[in-house]
Amino acid sequence: MSEKPHVSKKHPRAESIKIRERLTRNVETNVLALAGLIAHGRGEAFDYILGEETTPSAFKAITAAAATILLAERPVLSVNGNVAALCAEELVELSKATGAKLEVNLFHRLSGREEAIEGVLREAGADEVLGVGGSATARIDEVFSDRRRVDPRGIYAADVVFVPLEDGDRTEGLVRAGKRVVTVDLNPMSRTAQFASVTIVDNVVRALPLLVSEAERLKGSGRVELQGIVDEFDNREALSDAMTVMEKRLHTLAEKGIFIEPYDV
Amino acid sequence: MSEKPHVSKKHPRAESIKIRERLTRNVETNVLALAGLIAHGRGEAFDYILGEETTPSAFKAITAAAATILLAERPVLSVNGNVAALCAEELVELSKATGAKLEVNLFHRLSGREEAIEGVLREAGADEVLGVGGSATARIDEVFSDRRRVDPRGIYAADVVFVPLEDGDRTEGLVRAGKRVVTVDLNPMSRTAQFASVTIVDNVVRALPLLVSEAERLKGSGRVELQGIVDEFDNREALSDAMTVMEKRLHTLAEKGIFIEPYDV
Numbered sequence: 001m002s003e004k005p006h007v008s009k010k011h012p013r014a015e016s017i018k019i020r021e022r023l024t025r026n027v028e029t030n031v032l033a034l035a036g037l038i039a040h041g042r043g044e045a046f047d048y049i050l051g052e053e054t055t056p057s058a059f060k061a062i063t064a065a066a067a068t069i070l071l072a073e074r075p076v077l078s079v080n081g082n083v084a085a086l087c088a089e090e091l092v093e094l095s096k097a098t099g100a101k102l103e104v105n106l107f108h109r110l111s112g113r114e115e116a117i118e119g120v121l122r123e124a125g126a127d128e129v130l131g132v133g134g135s136a137t138a139r140i141d142e143v144f145s146d147r148r149r150v151d152p153r154g155i156y157a158a159d160v161v162f163v164p165l166e167d168g169d170r171t172e173g174l175v176r177a178g179k180r181v182v183t184v185d186l187n188p189m190s191r192t193a194q195f196a197s198v199t200i201v202d203n204v205v206r207a208l209p210l211l212v213s214e215a216e217r218l219k220g221s222g223r224v225e226l227q228g229i230v231d232e233f234d235n236r237e238a239l240s241d242a243m244t245v246m247e248k249r250l251h252t253l254a255e256k257g258i259f260i261e262p263y264d265v
Numbered sequence: 266m267s268e269k270p271h272v273s274k275k276h277p278r279a280e281s282i283k284i285r286e287r288l289t290r291n292v293e294t295n296v297l298a299l300a301g302l303i304a305h306g307r308g309e310a311f312d313y314i315l316g317e318e319t320t321p322s323a324f325k326a327i328t329a330a331a332a333t334i335l336l337a338e339r340p341v342l343s344v345n346g347n348v349a350a351l352c353a354e355e356l357v358e359l360s361k362a363t364g365a366k367l368e369v370n371l372f373h374r375l376s377g378r379e380e381a382i383e384g385v386l387r388e389a390g391a392d393e394v395l396g397v398g399g400s401a402t403a404r405i406d407e408v409f410s411d412r413r414r415v416d417p418r419g420i421y422a423a424d425v426v427f428v429p430l431e432d433g434d435r436t437e438g439l440v441r442a443g444k445r446v447v448t449v450d451l452n453p454m455s456r457t458a459q460f461a462s463v464t465i466v467d468n469v470v471r472a473l474p475l476l477v478s479e480a481e482r483l484k485g486s487g488r489v490e491l492q493g494i495v496d497e498f499d500n501r502e503a504l505s506d507a508m509t510v511m512e513k514r515l516h517t518l519a520e521k522g523i524f525i526e527p528y529d530v
Contacts, residue, residue, distance in 0.1 A: 020300060020303055024299040024300065027299055034289040034292055034299075034302055035285060035289065037299055037302035037306065038285050038302045038303070038306040038309065040303055040306060041303040041305060041307040042306040042307065042309050043306070043310075044303065044307050044310075045306070045307040045308075045309075045310030045311055046310050048307075048452075048454070049314070168277070168278075187310065188518075189313065189314075189518055189524075191277070191525060194523055194524070194525045194526070195526075235522075236522035236523045238522075239522045240521070241519075243516075243518050243522075244515075244516075244519045246515050247512050247515035247516050247519055250511050250512040251508075251512050253453075253454055253508050254505050254508030254509045254512055256505070258459055258500065258501045259454075259459070
Protein backbone atom coordinates (compact mmCIF):
# COMPACT_ATOMS: atom_id res chain seq x y z
CA MET A 1 0.00 0.00 0.00
CA SER A 2 1.49 3.31 -1.00
CA GLU A 3 -0.46 6.51 -0.49
CA LYS A 4 2.07 9.20 -1.21
CA PRO A 5 0.29 12.38 -2.25
CA HIS A 6 3.51 13.61 -3.95
CA VAL A 7 3.34 16.76 -1.89
CA SER A 8 5.57 19.64 -2.85
CA LYS A 9 7.10 21.84 -0.16
CA LYS A 10 5.18 24.77 -1.56
CA HIS A 11 1.81 23.09 -0.97
CA PRO A 12 -0.24 25.23 1.45
CA ARG A 13 -0.77 22.19 3.73
CA ALA A 14 2.63 20.49 3.22
CA GLU A 15 3.37 20.06 6.93
CA SER A 16 -0.02 18.46 7.63
CA ILE A 17 0.35 16.15 4.67
CA LYS A 18 3.79 14.96 5.80
CA ILE A 19 2.36 14.04 9.22
CA ARG A 20 -0.55 12.25 7.52
CA GLU A 21 1.93 10.18 5.53
CA ARG A 22 3.75 9.27 8.74
CA LEU A 23 0.46 8.11 10.27
CA THR A 24 -0.61 6.02 7.29
CA ARG A 25 2.81 4.33 7.31
CA ASN A 26 2.15 3.49 10.97
CA VAL A 27 -1.13 1.84 10.01
CA GLU A 28 0.84 -0.39 7.68
CA THR A 29 3.22 -1.39 10.50
CA ASN A 30 0.24 -2.08 12.79
CA VAL A 31 1.11 0.68 15.30
CA LEU A 32 -2.02 2.67 14.49
CA ALA A 33 -5.64 1.48 14.29
CA LEU A 34 -7.79 2.80 11.45
CA ALA A 35 -9.87 4.68 14.01
CA GLY A 36 -6.65 6.46 14.98
CA LEU A 37 -6.57 8.11 11.55
CA ILE A 38 -10.07 9.50 12.08
CA ALA A 39 -9.04 10.81 15.48
CA HIS A 40 -6.03 12.49 13.92
CA GLY A 41 -8.30 14.23 11.44
CA ARG A 42 -10.37 15.66 14.28
CA GLY A 43 -7.20 17.00 15.84
CA GLU A 44 -6.11 18.58 12.56
CA ALA A 45 -9.35 20.50 12.32
CA PHE A 46 -9.19 21.83 15.85
CA ASP A 47 -5.56 22.79 15.35
CA TYR A 48 -6.48 24.68 12.22
CA ILE A 49 -9.08 26.67 14.13
CA LEU A 50 -6.68 27.22 17.02
CA GLY A 51 -4.17 28.76 14.62
CA GLU A 52 -1.58 25.94 14.70
CA GLU A 53 0.43 27.56 17.48
CA THR A 54 1.02 26.83 21.16
CA THR A 55 -1.04 29.47 22.95
CA PRO A 56 0.19 31.16 26.15
CA SER A 57 -2.48 29.30 28.10
CA ALA A 58 -1.43 25.96 26.60
CA PHE A 59 2.09 26.77 27.72
CA LYS A 60 0.80 27.32 31.29
CA ALA A 61 -0.91 23.93 31.10
CA ILE A 62 2.37 22.37 29.95
CA THR A 63 4.14 23.77 33.00
CA ALA A 64 1.35 22.51 35.28
CA ALA A 65 1.49 19.11 33.56
CA ALA A 66 5.24 18.85 34.17
CA ALA A 67 4.80 19.81 37.84
CA THR A 68 1.93 17.30 38.27
CA ILE A 69 3.95 14.44 36.83
CA LEU A 70 7.05 15.39 38.86
CA LEU A 71 5.00 15.51 42.08
CA ALA A 72 3.43 12.09 41.48
CA GLU A 73 4.57 9.08 43.46
CA ARG A 74 3.81 6.55 40.73
CA PRO A 75 3.35 8.46 37.44
CA VAL A 76 2.67 6.52 34.25
CA LEU A 77 2.77 7.68 30.62
CA SER A 78 0.03 5.83 28.75
CA VAL A 79 0.94 5.24 25.12
CA ASN A 80 -1.46 4.54 22.28
CA GLY A 81 -0.79 4.18 18.56
CA ASN A 82 -1.23 7.83 17.63
CA VAL A 83 1.21 9.12 20.23
CA ALA A 84 3.72 6.38 19.49
CA ALA A 85 3.56 7.25 15.79
CA LEU A 86 4.07 10.96 16.38
CA CYS A 87 6.18 11.37 19.54
CA ALA A 88 7.97 8.19 20.63
CA GLU A 89 11.30 9.95 21.30
CA GLU A 90 9.68 12.67 23.40
CA LEU A 91 7.76 10.10 25.46
CA VAL A 92 10.99 8.29 26.26
CA GLU A 93 12.68 11.60 27.17
CA LEU A 94 9.72 12.56 29.37
CA SER A 95 9.88 9.18 31.06
CA LYS A 96 13.59 9.68 31.78
CA ALA A 97 13.15 13.27 32.98
CA THR A 98 10.32 12.43 35.40
CA GLY A 99 10.82 8.78 36.34
CA ALA A 100 7.36 7.97 34.93
CA LYS A 101 6.88 4.48 33.53
CA LEU A 102 5.79 3.88 29.94
CA GLU A 103 2.74 1.66 29.45
CA VAL A 104 1.13 0.61 26.18
CA ASN A 105 -2.61 0.96 26.54
CA LEU A 106 -4.91 0.41 23.61
CA PHE A 107 -8.57 0.55 22.82
CA HIS A 108 -8.11 -2.05 20.11
CA ARG A 109 -5.84 -4.75 21.53
CA LEU A 110 -5.37 -6.41 18.17
CA SER A 111 -2.78 -9.08 17.96
CA GLY A 112 0.64 -7.62 17.26
CA ARG A 113 -0.28 -3.98 17.90
CA GLU A 114 1.04 -3.76 21.47
CA GLU A 115 4.26 -5.38 20.36
CA ALA A 116 4.53 -2.99 17.41
CA ILE A 117 4.15 0.00 19.74
CA GLU A 118 6.61 -1.49 22.19
CA GLY A 119 9.04 -1.82 19.28
CA VAL A 120 8.64 1.87 18.38
CA LEU A 121 9.27 2.89 22.01
CA ARG A 122 12.30 0.64 22.38
CA GLU A 123 13.72 1.97 19.14
CA ALA A 124 13.28 5.45 20.61
CA GLY A 125 15.38 4.40 23.61
CA ALA A 126 12.90 2.98 26.15
CA ASP A 127 14.38 0.46 28.61
CA GLU A 128 11.09 -0.77 30.06
CA VAL A 129 7.65 -0.89 28.44
CA LEU A 130 4.70 -2.05 30.53
CA GLY A 131 1.32 -3.33 29.45
CA VAL A 132 2.41 -5.60 26.62
CA GLY A 133 1.10 -9.11 26.08
CA GLY A 134 0.58 -11.11 29.27
CA SER A 135 1.62 -8.28 31.56
CA ALA A 136 -1.70 -6.40 31.44
CA THR A 137 -3.26 -8.64 34.05
CA ALA A 138 -5.01 -6.09 36.27
CA ARG A 139 -8.41 -4.58 35.56
CA ILE A 140 -9.80 -1.13 36.16
CA ASP A 141 -13.51 -1.79 36.45
CA GLU A 142 -14.34 1.85 35.80
CA VAL A 143 -12.96 1.59 32.26
CA PHE A 144 -14.98 -0.16 29.60
CA SER A 145 -13.40 -1.70 26.47
CA ASP A 146 -10.10 -3.53 26.28
CA ARG A 147 -8.39 -0.62 27.93
CA ARG A 148 -9.61 -1.76 31.33
CA ARG A 149 -6.79 -4.28 31.13
CA VAL A 150 -3.77 -2.56 32.63
CA ASP A 151 -0.41 -3.46 34.03
CA PRO A 152 -0.43 -4.03 37.83
CA ARG A 153 3.01 -2.36 37.98
CA GLY A 154 1.80 0.61 35.89
CA ILE A 155 -1.56 2.32 35.45
CA TYR A 156 -3.27 0.08 37.99
CA ALA A 157 -1.08 1.41 40.80
CA ALA A 158 -0.52 4.90 39.37
CA ASP A 159 -1.57 8.11 41.10
CA VAL A 160 -1.02 10.27 37.99
CA VAL A 161 -1.56 9.06 34.42
CA PHE A 162 -0.54 11.04 31.35
CA VAL A 163 -2.95 10.06 28.56
CA PRO A 164 -2.23 12.16 25.48
CA LEU A 165 -4.79 11.81 22.65
CA GLU A 166 -7.04 9.62 24.72
CA ASP A 167 -10.71 8.80 24.28
CA GLY A 168 -13.39 9.97 26.68
CA ASP A 169 -14.44 6.58 28.05
CA ARG A 170 -10.92 5.84 29.09
CA THR A 171 -10.28 9.17 30.73
CA GLU A 172 -13.57 9.04 32.54
CA GLY A 173 -12.74 5.59 33.89
CA LEU A 174 -9.36 6.72 35.17
CA VAL A 175 -10.87 9.77 36.88
CA ARG A 176 -13.57 7.60 38.46
CA ALA A 177 -10.83 5.25 39.65
CA GLY A 178 -9.39 8.21 41.58
CA LYS A 179 -6.38 8.96 39.41
CA ARG A 180 -5.16 12.40 38.41
CA VAL A 181 -5.20 12.63 34.65
CA VAL A 182 -2.99 14.85 32.49
CA THR A 183 -3.74 14.99 28.78
CA VAL A 184 -3.00 16.64 25.45
CA ASP A 185 -6.14 17.15 23.40
CA LEU A 186 -6.82 19.68 20.66
CA ASN A 187 -10.56 19.57 21.29
CA PRO A 188 -11.32 21.54 24.46
CA MET A 189 -14.90 20.22 24.37
CA SER A 190 -13.94 16.53 24.29
CA ARG A 191 -14.80 14.42 27.29
CA THR A 192 -11.09 13.76 27.84
CA ALA A 193 -10.29 17.49 27.84
CA GLN A 194 -13.20 18.14 30.17
CA PHE A 195 -12.52 15.32 32.64
CA ALA A 196 -8.73 15.69 33.01
CA SER A 197 -7.05 17.62 35.82
CA VAL A 198 -4.62 19.24 33.40
CA THR A 199 -5.52 19.55 29.72
CA ILE A 200 -2.93 20.84 27.28
CA VAL A 201 -4.96 22.09 24.30
CA ASP A 202 -2.23 21.87 21.69
CA ASN A 203 -0.88 19.68 18.94
CA VAL A 204 1.02 16.83 20.60
CA VAL A 205 3.84 17.37 18.11
CA ARG A 206 4.35 20.89 19.44
CA ALA A 207 3.46 20.21 23.09
CA LEU A 208 5.59 17.18 23.91
CA PRO A 209 9.02 18.76 23.25
CA LEU A 210 7.91 21.69 25.43
CA LEU A 211 6.67 19.32 28.13
CA VAL A 212 10.02 17.54 28.13
CA SER A 213 11.92 20.80 28.51
CA GLU A 214 9.60 22.03 31.27
CA ALA A 215 10.05 18.72 33.10
CA GLU A 216 13.82 19.07 32.80
CA ARG A 217 13.73 22.69 33.95
CA LEU A 218 11.53 21.90 36.98
CA LYS A 219 12.92 18.57 38.09
CA GLY A 220 15.34 20.16 40.57
CA SER A 221 12.54 22.20 42.18
CA GLY A 222 11.19 21.49 45.65
CA ARG A 223 7.76 20.00 46.27
CA VAL A 224 6.41 23.27 47.64
CA GLU A 225 7.29 25.12 44.47
CA LEU A 226 5.85 22.38 42.27
CA GLN A 227 2.68 22.22 44.37
CA GLY A 228 2.36 26.00 44.00
CA ILE A 229 2.39 25.66 40.20
CA VAL A 230 -0.27 22.93 40.34
CA ASP A 231 -2.47 24.87 42.78
CA GLU A 232 -2.30 27.98 40.67
CA PHE A 233 -3.41 26.17 37.54
CA ASP A 234 -7.13 26.19 36.71
CA ASN A 235 -8.19 23.70 34.04
CA ARG A 236 -11.55 25.38 33.57
CA GLU A 237 -9.73 28.60 32.71
CA ALA A 238 -7.36 26.76 30.36
CA LEU A 239 -10.24 25.17 28.44
CA SER A 240 -12.18 28.38 28.36
CA ASP A 241 -9.17 30.22 27.03
CA ALA A 242 -8.62 27.66 24.24
CA MET A 243 -12.25 27.97 23.16
CA THR A 244 -11.95 31.74 23.21
CA VAL A 245 -8.86 31.64 20.97
CA MET A 246 -10.77 29.44 18.50
CA GLU A 247 -13.84 31.65 18.71
CA LYS A 248 -11.83 34.80 17.99
CA ARG A 249 -10.12 33.22 15.02
CA LEU A 250 -13.46 32.15 13.61
CA HIS A 251 -14.80 35.62 14.26
CA THR A 252 -12.02 37.24 12.24
CA LEU A 253 -12.55 34.80 9.39
CA ALA A 254 -16.35 35.08 9.54
CA GLU A 255 -16.16 38.82 8.95
CA LYS A 256 -14.61 38.12 5.58
CA GLY A 257 -16.57 34.99 4.61
CA ILE A 258 -14.39 34.35 1.59
CA PHE A 259 -10.75 35.09 2.29
CA ILE A 260 -8.90 32.99 -0.26
CA GLU A 261 -9.44 33.09 -3.99
CA PRO A 262 -8.22 30.51 -6.49
CA TYR A 263 -5.88 32.89 -8.26
CA ASP A 264 -4.18 34.02 -5.05
CA VAL A 265 -2.58 30.71 -4.20
CA MET B 266 -9.32 -6.83 10.31
CA SER B 267 -12.13 -6.14 12.71
CA GLU B 268 -12.31 -2.82 14.51
CA LYS B 269 -15.69 -2.91 16.19
CA PRO B 270 -15.68 -0.70 19.26
CA HIS B 271 -18.69 -2.61 20.67
CA VAL B 272 -20.57 0.64 20.92
CA SER B 273 -23.76 0.70 22.94
CA LYS B 274 -26.70 2.85 21.82
CA LYS B 275 -26.38 4.82 25.03
CA HIS B 276 -22.83 5.90 24.27
CA PRO B 277 -22.70 9.72 23.98
CA ARG B 278 -21.03 9.44 20.56
CA ALA B 279 -22.83 6.31 19.30
CA GLU B 280 -23.92 7.86 16.00
CA SER B 281 -20.41 9.08 15.16
CA ILE B 282 -18.91 5.73 16.08
CA LYS B 283 -21.35 3.84 13.83
CA ILE B 284 -20.34 6.03 10.88
CA ARG B 285 -16.67 5.47 11.71
CA GLU B 286 -17.24 1.72 11.60
CA ARG B 287 -18.90 2.06 8.19
CA LEU B 288 -15.87 3.98 6.92
CA THR B 289 -13.30 1.54 8.25
CA ARG B 290 -15.22 -1.31 6.63
CA ASN B 291 -14.99 0.64 3.37
CA VAL B 292 -11.22 0.81 3.73
CA GLU B 293 -11.21 -2.96 3.92
CA THR B 294 -13.21 -3.22 0.68
CA ASN B 295 -10.85 -0.73 -1.00
CA VAL B 296 -13.51 1.97 -1.53
CA LEU B 297 -11.83 4.40 0.84
CA ALA B 298 -8.19 5.48 0.97
CA LEU B 299 -6.51 5.80 4.37
CA ALA B 300 -6.29 9.55 3.82
CA GLY B 301 -10.08 9.50 3.52
CA LEU B 302 -10.32 8.46 7.18
CA ILE B 303 -8.27 11.48 8.23
CA ALA B 304 -10.47 13.75 6.13
CA HIS B 305 -13.53 12.26 7.81
CA GLY B 306 -12.08 13.11 11.20
CA ARG B 307 -11.66 16.74 10.17
CA GLY B 308 -15.30 16.81 9.17
CA GLU B 309 -16.35 15.32 12.49
CA ALA B 310 -14.58 18.11 14.36
CA PHE B 311 -16.21 20.88 12.33
CA ASP B 312 -19.59 19.21 12.65
CA TYR B 313 -19.15 19.04 16.39
CA ILE B 314 -18.46 22.77 16.55
CA LEU B 315 -21.32 23.50 14.16
CA GLY B 316 -23.71 21.69 16.50
CA GLU B 317 -24.39 18.63 14.31
CA GLU B 318 -27.47 20.16 12.72
CA THR B 319 -28.32 21.52 9.28
CA THR B 320 -28.36 25.30 9.78
CA PRO B 321 -30.92 27.53 8.03
CA SER B 322 -28.14 28.95 5.88
CA ALA B 323 -26.95 25.46 4.90
CA PHE B 324 -30.51 24.73 3.86
CA LYS B 325 -30.47 27.82 1.61
CA ALA B 326 -27.24 26.54 0.06
CA ILE B 327 -28.89 23.15 -0.52
CA THR B 328 -31.72 24.85 -2.44
CA ALA B 329 -29.22 26.89 -4.48
CA ALA B 330 -27.21 23.72 -5.16
CA ALA B 331 -30.30 21.91 -6.45
CA ALA B 332 -31.18 24.86 -8.70
CA THR B 333 -27.58 25.10 -10.01
CA ILE B 334 -27.47 21.42 -10.91
CA LEU B 335 -30.94 21.53 -12.51
CA LEU B 336 -29.97 24.57 -14.61
CA ALA B 337 -26.78 22.96 -15.88
CA GLU B 338 -26.55 21.65 -19.42
CA ARG B 339 -24.06 18.91 -18.61
CA PRO B 340 -23.97 18.39 -14.82
CA VAL B 341 -21.76 15.72 -13.31
CA LEU B 342 -21.69 14.29 -9.80
CA SER B 343 -18.08 13.51 -8.93
CA VAL B 344 -17.78 10.56 -6.57
CA ASN B 345 -14.84 9.76 -4.30
CA GLY B 346 -14.43 7.02 -1.71
CA ASN B 347 -15.81 8.97 1.26
CA VAL B 348 -19.02 9.97 -0.47
CA ALA B 349 -19.51 6.52 -1.95
CA ALA B 350 -19.09 4.98 1.51
CA LEU B 351 -21.57 7.34 3.14
CA CYS B 352 -24.17 8.30 0.51
CA ALA B 353 -24.20 6.02 -2.53
CA GLU B 354 -28.02 5.72 -2.61
CA GLU B 355 -28.53 9.48 -2.39
CA LEU B 356 -26.02 10.11 -5.19
CA VAL B 357 -27.92 7.74 -7.46
CA GLU B 358 -31.22 9.42 -6.52
CA LEU B 359 -29.74 12.85 -7.17
CA SER B 360 -28.45 11.68 -10.52
CA LYS B 361 -31.93 10.41 -11.44
CA ALA B 362 -33.68 13.55 -10.19
CA THR B 363 -31.40 15.95 -12.09
CA GLY B 364 -30.09 13.98 -15.07
CA ALA B 365 -26.53 14.51 -13.83
CA LYS B 366 -24.02 11.81 -14.71
CA LEU B 367 -22.07 9.93 -12.04
CA GLU B 368 -18.28 9.91 -12.41
CA VAL B 369 -15.73 8.23 -10.17
CA ASN B 370 -12.88 10.63 -9.58
CA LEU B 371 -10.09 9.83 -7.17
CA PHE B 372 -6.97 11.41 -5.80
CA HIS B 373 -5.43 7.99 -5.28
CA ARG B 374 -6.19 5.93 -8.39
CA LEU B 375 -5.02 2.70 -6.81
CA SER B 376 -5.74 -0.44 -8.70
CA GLY B 377 -9.19 -1.77 -7.90
CA ARG B 378 -10.45 1.34 -6.07
CA GLU B 379 -12.39 2.83 -9.01
CA GLU B 380 -13.99 -0.52 -9.66
CA ALA B 381 -14.86 -0.90 -5.96
CA ILE B 382 -16.59 2.49 -5.99
CA GLU B 383 -18.34 1.68 -9.24
CA GLY B 384 -19.58 -1.51 -7.56
CA VAL B 385 -21.00 0.46 -4.62
CA LEU B 386 -22.79 2.87 -6.98
CA ARG B 387 -24.21 0.08 -9.15
CA GLU B 388 -25.41 -1.74 -6.06
CA ALA B 389 -27.17 1.48 -5.07
CA GLY B 390 -28.98 1.47 -8.44
CA ALA B 391 -26.70 3.39 -10.84
CA ASP B 392 -27.12 2.47 -14.52
CA GLU B 393 -24.06 4.29 -15.80
CA VAL B 394 -20.81 5.13 -13.98
CA LEU B 395 -18.19 7.19 -15.80
CA GLY B 396 -14.49 7.59 -15.10
CA VAL B 397 -13.64 3.97 -14.41
CA GLY B 398 -10.60 2.19 -15.82
CA GLY B 399 -9.80 3.08 -19.42
CA SER B 400 -12.61 5.61 -19.75
CA ALA B 401 -10.83 8.47 -17.94
CA THR B 402 -8.90 9.44 -21.05
CA ALA B 403 -9.25 13.23 -20.99
CA ARG B 404 -7.08 15.58 -18.95
CA ILE B 405 -7.86 18.78 -17.13
CA ASP B 406 -4.52 20.54 -17.11
CA GLU B 407 -5.59 22.83 -14.31
CA VAL B 408 -5.85 19.89 -11.91
CA PHE B 409 -2.72 18.33 -10.50
CA SER B 410 -2.59 14.72 -9.20
CA ASP B 411 -4.31 11.71 -10.70
CA ARG B 412 -7.58 13.55 -10.60
CA ARG B 413 -6.69 15.47 -13.72
CA ARG B 414 -7.66 12.31 -15.55
CA VAL B 415 -11.35 12.63 -16.26
CA ASP B 416 -13.94 11.07 -18.51
CA PRO B 417 -14.44 12.94 -21.83
CA ARG B 418 -18.17 12.23 -21.55
CA GLY B 419 -18.29 13.49 -17.96
CA ILE B 420 -16.31 16.08 -15.99
CA TYR B 421 -14.24 17.08 -19.02
CA ALA B 422 -17.33 18.37 -20.84
CA ALA B 423 -19.31 19.40 -17.74
CA ASP B 424 -20.47 22.94 -17.02
CA VAL B 425 -21.43 22.17 -13.41
CA VAL B 426 -19.61 19.65 -11.21
CA PHE B 427 -20.86 18.54 -7.81
CA VAL B 428 -17.79 17.61 -5.76
CA PRO B 429 -18.85 16.73 -2.22
CA LEU B 430 -15.98 16.25 0.27
CA GLU B 431 -13.38 17.30 -2.24
CA ASP B 432 -9.83 18.50 -1.71
CA GLY B 433 -8.71 22.03 -2.45
CA ASP B 434 -6.35 21.32 -5.32
CA ARG B 435 -9.08 19.58 -7.21
CA THR B 436 -11.70 22.22 -6.67
CA GLU B 437 -9.30 24.97 -7.59
CA GLY B 438 -8.45 23.17 -10.83
CA LEU B 439 -12.10 22.80 -11.79
CA VAL B 440 -12.80 26.47 -11.07
CA ARG B 441 -9.75 27.50 -13.12
CA ALA B 442 -11.04 25.27 -15.93
CA GLY B 443 -14.16 27.44 -15.97
CA LYS B 444 -16.61 25.04 -14.35
CA ARG B 445 -19.20 25.94 -11.75
CA VAL B 446 -18.52 23.91 -8.64
CA VAL B 447 -21.06 22.86 -6.02
CA THR B 448 -19.75 21.20 -2.87
CA VAL B 449 -20.56 19.89 0.59
CA ASP B 450 -17.81 20.70 3.07
CA LEU B 451 -18.00 21.04 6.85
CA ASN B 452 -14.99 23.33 6.94
CA PRO B 453 -16.05 26.78 5.73
CA MET B 454 -12.38 27.83 5.66
CA SER B 455 -11.23 25.00 3.38
CA ARG B 456 -10.02 25.88 -0.08
CA THR B 457 -12.85 23.81 -1.55
CA ALA B 458 -15.46 25.68 0.49
CA GLN B 459 -13.88 28.98 -0.46
CA PHE B 460 -13.49 28.30 -4.19
CA ALA B 461 -16.88 26.74 -4.91
CA SER B 462 -19.84 28.67 -6.30
CA VAL B 463 -22.20 26.97 -3.87
CA THR B 464 -20.86 25.50 -0.62
CA ILE B 465 -23.18 23.50 1.60
CA VAL B 466 -21.55 23.63 5.05
CA ASP B 467 -23.15 20.53 6.50
CA ASN B 468 -22.55 16.86 7.15
CA VAL B 469 -22.96 15.05 3.83
CA VAL B 470 -25.07 12.43 5.60
CA ARG B 471 -27.61 15.10 6.54
CA ALA B 472 -27.26 17.26 3.42
CA LEU B 473 -27.61 14.73 0.61
CA PRO B 474 -31.12 13.49 1.44
CA LEU B 475 -32.21 17.16 1.64
CA LEU B 476 -30.50 17.93 -1.66
CA VAL B 477 -32.33 15.04 -3.31
CA SER B 478 -35.69 16.26 -2.02
CA GLU B 479 -34.96 19.85 -3.05
CA ALA B 480 -33.99 18.64 -6.54
CA GLU B 481 -37.23 16.68 -6.76
CA ARG B 482 -39.27 19.61 -5.52
CA LEU B 483 -37.66 22.06 -7.97
CA LYS B 484 -37.32 19.90 -11.06
CA GLY B 485 -40.65 21.04 -12.51
CA SER B 486 -39.72 24.73 -12.09
CA GLY B 487 -38.95 27.02 -15.00
CA ARG B 488 -35.46 28.30 -15.78
CA VAL B 489 -36.33 31.83 -14.68
CA GLU B 490 -37.37 30.66 -11.23
CA LEU B 491 -34.29 28.46 -10.88
CA GLN B 492 -32.03 31.28 -12.05
CA GLY B 493 -33.67 33.54 -9.47
CA ILE B 494 -32.73 31.11 -6.70
CA VAL B 495 -29.14 30.94 -7.95
CA ASP B 496 -28.83 34.72 -8.32
CA GLU B 497 -30.17 35.33 -4.86
CA PHE B 498 -27.67 32.99 -3.25
CA ASP B 499 -24.44 34.51 -1.94
CA ASN B 500 -21.71 32.01 -1.10
CA ARG B 501 -19.71 34.56 0.87
CA GLU B 502 -22.73 35.07 3.11
CA ALA B 503 -23.26 31.31 3.46
CA LEU B 504 -19.66 30.74 4.54
CA SER B 505 -19.71 33.72 6.84
CA ASP B 506 -22.89 32.47 8.44
CA ALA B 507 -21.47 28.98 9.03
CA MET B 508 -18.42 30.50 10.71
CA THR B 509 -20.65 32.68 12.84
CA VAL B 510 -22.70 29.67 14.01
CA MET B 511 -19.47 27.91 15.00
CA GLU B 512 -18.13 31.04 16.67
CA LYS B 513 -21.30 31.51 18.74
CA ARG B 514 -21.32 27.91 19.85
CA LEU B 515 -17.69 28.20 20.95
CA HIS B 516 -18.51 31.44 22.73
CA THR B 517 -21.30 29.83 24.75
CA LEU B 518 -19.08 26.89 25.69
CA ALA B 519 -16.08 29.11 26.44
CA GLU B 520 -18.07 30.98 29.07
CA LYS B 521 -18.39 27.73 30.99
CA GLY B 522 -14.98 26.20 30.25
CA ILE B 523 -15.94 22.88 31.81
CA PHE B 524 -19.48 21.86 30.95
CA ILE B 525 -19.44 18.09 31.36
CA GLU B 526 -18.33 16.23 34.44
CA PRO B 527 -17.54 12.51 34.63
CA TYR B 528 -20.39 11.76 37.00
CA ASP B 529 -23.01 13.43 34.85
CA VAL B 530 -22.76 11.03 31.94
